[in-house]
Amino acid sequence: MAQKLVIIGNGMAPGRMLEELFEKAPGLYDVTIFNAEPRVNYDRIMLSPVLSGEKSYEDIVIHNDDWYAAYGVTLHKGAKVTEIDRHARTVTSANGITVSYDKLVIATGSLPFIIPVPGHQLPGVLPYRDLDDVDNMLRIAEGKGRAIVIGAGLLGLEAAYGLKRQGMDVTVIHLMPTIMERQLDPAAAYLLEKALGERGIDIITKANTKQILGNDKVEGIELEGGRVIEGDMVVMAVGIRPASALAKEAGIAVNRGIVVDDGMMTSDPNVFALGECAEHRGTCYGLVAPLYEAARVLADRLTGGHAEYHGSVVNTKLKVTGINLFSAGDFAEAPDRQEIVLRDASAGVYKRLVLKDNRIIGAVLYGETADGSWFFDLMKKGTDIAEMRDTLIFGQSYQGGSPLDPMAAVAALPDDAEICGCNGVCKGKIVSTITGKGLTALDGVRAHTKASASCGNCTGLVEQLMALTLGDAYNPAAVTPMCACTELGHDDVRRLIKAKGLKTIPAVMQELEWKTSCGCAKCRPALNYYLVCDWPDEYADDYQSRYINERVHANIQKDGTYSVVPRMWGGVTNAAELRAIADVVDKFEIPMVKVTGGQRIDLLGIEKEDLPAVWADLGKAGFVSGQAYAKGLRTVKTCVGQQWCRFGTQDSTGLGIRIEKFMWGSWTPAKLKLAVSGCPRNCAEATCKDIGVVCVDSGFEIHFAGAAGLDIKGTEVLGLVKTEDEALEVIVALTQMYREQARYLERIYKWAKRIGKDEIRRQVLDDLDKRKGYYDRFVFSQSFAQVDPWSERVSGKDKHEFNPMATVGYSAAAE
Amino acid sequence: MNWIAIGHIDDIPLRGARCVKTPEGKIAVFRTAENEVFAIEDHCPHKGGPLSQGIVHGKAVTCPLHNWVISLESGEALGADEGEVRTIPVRNIDGQLSIALESMLVAAE
Numbered sequence: 001m002a003q004k005l006v007i008i009g010n011g012m013a014p015g016r017m018l019e020e021l022f023e024k025a026p027g028l029y030d031v032t033i034f035n036a037e038p039r040v041n042y043d044r045i046m047l048s049p050v051l052s053g054e055k056s057y058e059d060i061v062i063h064n065d066d067w068y069a070a071y072g073v074t075l076h077k078g079a080k081v082t083e084i085d086r087h088a089r090t091v092t093s094a095n096g097i098t099v100s101y102d103k104l105v106i107a108t109g110s111l112p113f114i115i116p117v118p119g120h121q122l123p124g125v126l127p128y129r130d131l132d133d134v135d136n137m138l139r140i141a142e143g144k145g146r147a148i149v150i151g152a153g154l155l156g157l158e159a160a161y162g163l164k165r166q167g168m169d170v171t172v173i174h175l176m177p178t179i180m181e182r183q184l185d186p187a188a189a190y191l192l193e194k195a196l197g198e199r200g201i202d203i204i205t206k207a208n209t210k211q212i213l214g215n216d217k218v219e220g221i222e223l224e225g226g227r228v229i230e231g232d233m234v235v236m237a238v239g240i241r242p243a244s245a246l247a248k249e250a251g252i253a254v255n256r257g258i259v260v261d262d263g264m265m266t267s268d269p270n271v272f273a274l275g276e277c278a279e280h281r282g283t284c285y286g287l288v289a290p291l292y293e294a295a296r297v298l299a300d301r302l303t304g305g306h307a308e309y310h311g312s313v314v315n316t317k318l319k320v321t322g323i324n325l326f327s328a329g330d331f332a333e334a335p336d337r338q339e340i341v342l343r344d345a346s347a348g349v350y351k352r353l354v355l356k357d358n359r360i361i362g363a364v365l366y367g368e369t370a371d372g373s374w375f376f377d378l379m380k381k382g383t384d385i386a387e388m389r390d391t392l393i394f395g396q397s398y399q400g401g402s403p404l405d406p407m408a409a410v411a412a413l414p415d416d417a418e419i420c421g422c423n424g425v426c427k428g429k430i431v432s433t434i435t436g437k438g439l440t441a442l443d444g445v446r447a448h449t450k451a452s453a454s455c456g457n458c459t460g461l462v463e464q465l466m467a468l469t470l471g472d473a474y475n476p477a478a479v480t481p482m483c484a485c486t487e488l489g490h491d492d493v494r495r496l497i498k499a500k501g502l503k504t505i506p507a508v509m510q511e512l513e514w515k516t517s518c519g520c521a522k523c524r525p526a527l528n529y530y531l532v533c534d535w536p537d538e539y540a541d542d543y544q545s546r547y548i549n550e551r552v553h554a555n556i557q558k559d560g561t562y563s564v565v566p567r568m569w570g571g572v573t574n575a576a577e578l579r580a581i582a583d584v585v586d587k588f589e590i591p592m593v594k595v596t597g598g599q600r601i602d603l604l605g606i607e608k609e610d611l612p613a614v615w616a617d618l619g620k621a622g623f624v625s626g627q628a629y630a631k632g633l634r635t636v637k638t639c640v641g642q643q644w645c646r647f648g649t650q651d652s653t654g655l656g657i658r659i660e661k662f663m664w665g666s667w668t669p670a671k672l673k674l675a676v677s678g679c680p681r682n683c684a685e686a687t688c689k690d691i692g693v694v695c696v697d698s699g700f701e702i703h704f705a706g707a708a709g710l711d712i713k714g715t716e717v718l719g720l721v722k723t724e725d726e727a728l729e730v731i732v733a734l735t736q737m738y739r740e741q742a743r744y745l746e747r748i749y750k751w752a753k754r755i756g757k758d759e760i761r762r763q764v765l766d767d768l769d770k771r772k773g774y775y776d777r778f779v780f781s782q783s784f785a786q787v788d789p790w791s792e793r794v795s796g797k798d799k800h801e802f803n804p805m806a807t808v809g810y811s812a813a814a815e
Numbered sequence: 816m817n818w819i820a821i822g823h824i825d826d827i828p829l830r831g832a833r834c835v836k837t838p839e840g841k842i843a844v845f846r847t848a849e850n851e852v853f854a855i856e857d858h859c860p861h862k863g864g865p866l867s868q869g870i871v872h873g874k875a876v877t878c879p880l881h882n883w884v885i886s887l888e889s890g891e892a893l894g895a896d897e898g899e900v901r902t903i904p905v906r907n908i909d910g911q912l913s914i915a916l917e918s919m920l921v922a923a924e
Contacts, residue, residue, distance in 0.1 A: 516872070518872050521869070521882065543828075544830040546870075548868040556879055560865040560868075800826065800828065804834050805827065805833035805834065805835050806822050806835045807836040808821075808835060808836070809838060
């Protein structure tokens with residue numbers, strides 16, 4: 001029988017430990033996790049990009065619910081453990097869950113330190129530790145205003161930068177004379193302070209907070225000496241302390257953190273501690289790399305191994321876009337130490353190496369950090385640098401002969417050189433995984449090796465390794481920019497529109513730093529669609545950013561005339577409609593009438609100026625636009641179904657009409673064609689449509705991601721539902737998911753290939769809450785979209801589109 | 816120059832175009848985001864697409880038929896495509912627009 005492993009805490013360290021554990025010995029333990037936060041394991045290092053709007057929560061999830069399910073892990077979310085009973089070997093949470101254990105891992109992390117000055121309990125005083133803190137900050141930041149950050153360490157500065165990006169004025173208060181004094185020497189700190197100042201972040205050093213001002217919420221702070229700074233938010237980023245109280249109450253040895261030996265074992269042999277709550281050889285670590293090393297050791301111990309953790313040398317990088325900063329080791333001055341310094345003021349470069357006994361013991365790099373991993377490697381290995389001392393500071397390229405280009409420098413790294421500090425991945429592992437697994441994309445390397453999957457600072461190095469390993473087979477432009485106006489791809493633009501709440505095309509172009517003044521014919525229609533989709537109630541559709549067909553609601557033909565396709569619900573018509581069409585054809589001398597592939601009638605060769613009059617006549621017979629021109633819902637093709645057909649199993653015509661009446665008018669990333677067949681003989685050809693339904697006796701089989709155009713592809717089966725109502729709900733939810741996620745002009749089959757059909761099935765079929773959410777958002781959007789564009793224009797909208805501005809002729813008698 | 820009044824600048828949407836019909840073919844009159852006005856033949860050098868129906872961006876228009884990009888200033892095709900369309904002088908006096916045509920054309924009554 002499997003032993004019971006209970007883990008208190010669901011941060012990055014126990015997450016990594018479990019990955020190692022399941023790889024080594026799947027099924028050895030029944031695992032139960034208590035997470036005080038109400039969510040899954042996410043990448044805490046990436047909170048700063050979430051705060052600055054450069055990433056979303058979904059982007060930083062490490063293990064989703066499926067992962068826990070796949071390994072049979074019981075995850076109690078929002079369950080804070082309040083008691084460990086070491087004699088009964090049980091833990092109990094505040095919400096009353098008691099679980100017994102054979103082995104217990106305490107991974108409670110750390111608590112932010114809140115300076116107990118007067119006013120520290122006011123609403124608006126926030127720590128910066130988890131996603132809730134980020135959400136709180138973003139909520140306050142919506143009102144813009146001023147933020148005060150106390151503490152100019154790594155976290156404080158990242159918070160300041162994020163809040164600045166959110167549009168707040170930011171002041172950083174720091175007690176010490178220079179910022180990041182634990183990682184930077186004064187010279188580098190000065191350069192950093194200047195760079196942050198240029199980004200609009202005020203920094204006040206040697207400033208001690210006397211009190212936080214305000215009655216029922218934060219209004220500012222007062223410094224020692226009386227200076228007052230106004231603000232709507234105070235972020236405390238002055239340090240952390242290990243969360244060791246729970247262990248202490250249980251009688252486990254605690255110093256500053258929970259004391260562990262080299263096997264991560266506490267004073268109780270059945271209890272281990274991991275992460276920021278643990279104290280190993282007198283040190284508590286707060287960075288992810290050493291915690292991951294310790295996680296590997298613990299996983300080994302839990303599977304009967306004898307691995308030992310000997311402590312770590314750590315390095316630091318600041319995640320502020322555009323600032324390159326690297327620091328590692330010890331760089332305090334001492335008589336037995338020497339230093340090598342390189343300054344290039346005009347290039348903004350500063351490098352300092354601290355040496356002891358011909359070995360590097362500390363390094364600070366500012367402005368140019370490419371050699372950081374090389375210096376760090378020399379430091380960790382204790383390499384004797386006597387022979388290259390003269391050129392050491394210039395970096396790896398200058399060692400041993402002629403300068404190397406950056407690619408050659410990476411090629412020259414030994415196999416055991418560490419590339420990814422966060423995850424402890426060395427060069428050899430990356431290269432062998434690329435060749436072994438046949439990887440060609442960065443995402444694949446991240447998935448298989450974890451390299452560059454955490455803070456992402458080593459992404460450049462990993463890409464160079466891929467280029468070296470794969471040669472020409474490597475295509476670094478994995479993210480294709482939307483167009484020449486921007487470096488960003490469609491996915492980033494869509495995400496940032498939501499994250500930054502951008503609601504007009506000029507706002508998108510301003511905030512996302514478009515390179516052209518008003519875009520181009522590629523990006524403008526895409527942006528217009530994204531904004532229509534994301535803000536259906538607030539965004540004013542920009543017709544000048546639509547293709548001509550969508551602007552005038554007809555299809556332009558090669559000779560500049562237009563074709564008109566009225567909607568024929570489900571392909572069903574009648575004598576009155578046909579008569580009205582015949583009359584229109586006669587009256588306007590329409591040269592061609594053609595039946596379309598979507599079971600409708602196309603009137604071709606109409607002059608633009610005649611369009612409103614044609615529509616007026618069609619409208620009188622009850623026709624609305626068939627949107628045969630739209631990146632939107634086109635047709636729902638049907639067969640005659642149960643009502644007539646001897647094989648029909650359901651009312652396929654009725655369902656098709658119902659779907660079409662529900663969904664007409666919606667804009668989608670690319671055209672969207674549907675069909676409903678009444679039996680598997682499939683006369684409506686539902687299995688090559690974007691979305692299709694094949695009726696069977698037991699219900700409705702829903703298909704999607706077919707194609708019958710440039711590509712030919714049969715559909716995938718999404719699943720079987722029992723009722724028409726459910727079929728409609730699933731189809732609508734699928735459409736909305738596609739609307740929200742796909743790139744402009746990306747048909748549903750291409751999108752589905754990217755996202756994965758299992759994921760789509762999970763979200764719109766299995767997860768009822770998600771399905772309902774998509775459905776509701778579609779319905780909301782339809783309340784603004786279902787307006788017949790033809791009748792609007794018959795009543796005079798956009799008149800200028802249909803008439804010439806002026807007509808000039810020859811003069812009878814020129815004056 | 817034979818200046819012919821064609822209407823007011825506000826008759827053309829920003830980043831949009833209208834056309835003027837003449838016996839010698841249509842002329843497309845553009846108004847950019849910066850309120851500049853340009854006139855060119857409404858006929859793409861590629862396959863004759865009506866340029867007045869394209870998307871206007873910067874000082875260029877993208878043809879609605881095959882996405883050629885035509886400079887409104889010079890009438891030349893931009894990018895890798897080669898071709899040119901005739902430009903027509905436009906005058907803007909307090910928003911009143913006129914175009915200059917070489918032949919003896921006047922505004923029709």
